[in-house]
Amino acid sequence: MKLKGVNCLPDAIAALRAGDIAVFENLYDLFEPRLFAFAMHLLGHKEEAEEIVQEVFLKVWEGRSQLNPEQNFGGYLFSIAKNIAYNRARHRAYEVAFAQYFKVTGTGAGCFTEETIAYRDLERLLQETYATLPPVRRQVFVLSRLEGKSNGEIAQLLSTSTSNIENHLHKALKAIREKLRISNAL
Structure with missing residues (x-):
């Protein structure tokens, strides 16, 4: 895998750890299509899939100093995306449960x-x-x-x-x- 100015993915991760924004953009361009397709498969909503991709790369940028160049970077990205999608689904389930609870008990949501x-x-x-x-x-x-x-x-x-x-x-x-x-x- 060749990124602009970088010979391999471990080199790209090392550059990203150092704060190289061009490498970050290259990694985004490389992984965004597959992450988007994965998020679409999990959620089925284009806007949510786009948000997940953005959130994944935000987490990567914020935690770049902790990245391991020897780690499977693609697997790491998909793991983050999966966790975000599952957390969103769990949150939606809680919202539905609370709405149902308020409906059944006659309690207002603002009470x-x-x-x-x-x-x-x-x-x-x-x-x-x-x-x-x-x-x-x-x-x-x-x-x-x-x-x-x-x-x-x-x-x-x-x-x-x-x-x-x-x-x-x-x-x-x-x-x-x-x-x-x-x-x-x-």
Whole structure:
């Protein structure tokens, strides 16, 4: 694979890590058609597929310093696109479920119930808790639980072993459970 001014994909990734915008544009031109087709296959909506492609490349640009030149870059892009598409589908399912709930219970969507307040309190407590985790543990937790990445993907992204990622997740979840137990006791 030959990119303008770059001999191979690992060289292109190394240049991208250094912030070479021309290489980024070349990689976009190279992978955009296949990513778009993949996103269309998953979602069936042109606008959403275009948004996913843009979001994938935004994530690549923002995380360029973490890219591994030896990693399968195409696989990495498709993995990001798949996660974004699944997160959007999950979000849509939640919206439909909440709309159905409000319809069945006769509760207005704008009405703040005790459950909504409790949910927001829990969400705030969780955010405060994982903000106190050590930086790497917090990063692993966010990538796993909030971004939906697999342990293998996180290990590859952070250049470490899957067992190390599992250890970080175990300790993060233990700390969160302990914090929730303490908060419940209060």
